Amino acid sequence: MGKQSVNILTLKWGTLYSAEYVNRVYRGVKAHLHRPFRFVCVTDDRAGLADGVEYVPFPDKPDWFHPNARYPEWPGIYVKLLVFSPGFASLQGSTLFLDIDQIITGDIDCFFDYKPGEFCIIHNWVALRKRLFRKVPFCGNSSCFRFEAGPKSHYIYETFKSEADVAMDPEVYGTEQEYMTHAVGFDKVNFWPDNFVRSFKRSCTWPWPLNHFLMPRMKKDTRILCFHGTPSPTQAIEGFRGSKHIDGWTLPCPWVKELWEK
Secondary structure, eight states, X not given: OOOOOEEEEEEEOSSSSOHHHHHHHHHHHHHHOOSOEEEEEEESOOTTOOTTOEEEEOOOOOTTOOTTOSSOOSSSTTHHHHTTSTTGGGOOEEEEEEOSSEEEOSOOTHHHHXXXXXXXXXXXXXXXXXXXXXXXXXXXXXXXXXXXXXXXXXXXXHHXXXXXXXXXXXXXXXXXXXXXXXXXXXXXXXXXOTTTEEEIIIIISOOTTGGGTSOOOOOTTOSEEEOOSSSOHHHHHHOBOOSOSSSSOBOOOHHHHHHHTO
């Protein structure tokens, strides 16, 4: 008996990322997922999407959207909390959400075999200097999470809707992923094993001052390489200086270019 079909869900809005970012993720999924899948991109611009990428338009801005939201733009980041709403993109069943500034580097069947039916997400990475004398916060990183699309997850959306003023208040929740962790429920959040998704910034670059002299390195068992914040994949390829010499500063990284251009 064959494996059940699953969903891959992505979002793209604005002009920061081109359709090629979506297409790269799609090619990575085709190469590294060994079961039937539906690949959906919810976007405000379908131009350039590859054959096989299913286009779904962004939902309208909810009338209950808080006027003083931390991220007031629409389309925008709070759509990540609308994916749990009834009928979103006509999704049903096991769904893996992926940000489009990531590189799939290994077999990703594990993302569907690990704790099936449960909500799974990355444990958000924290800079070394911020965790030397304090506990790492219980917070997911919404670059990569899996959920059951359909009635099982509707409560997350309903919680968001009922708490919209608090959920979008920057004085209460610093990011949408902090609120997502809360809305899912701490007792229902499962974190991926470390090797499933690794941060380029936190796992590959060397600590200061070694990052000024040594090229970043990647652990071979990584399945997805995540570029959250800076540097982006293209910045990592070219070398990233930024305004800080510590966080994310990196020498040019040709092995990222090889992975990025596959």
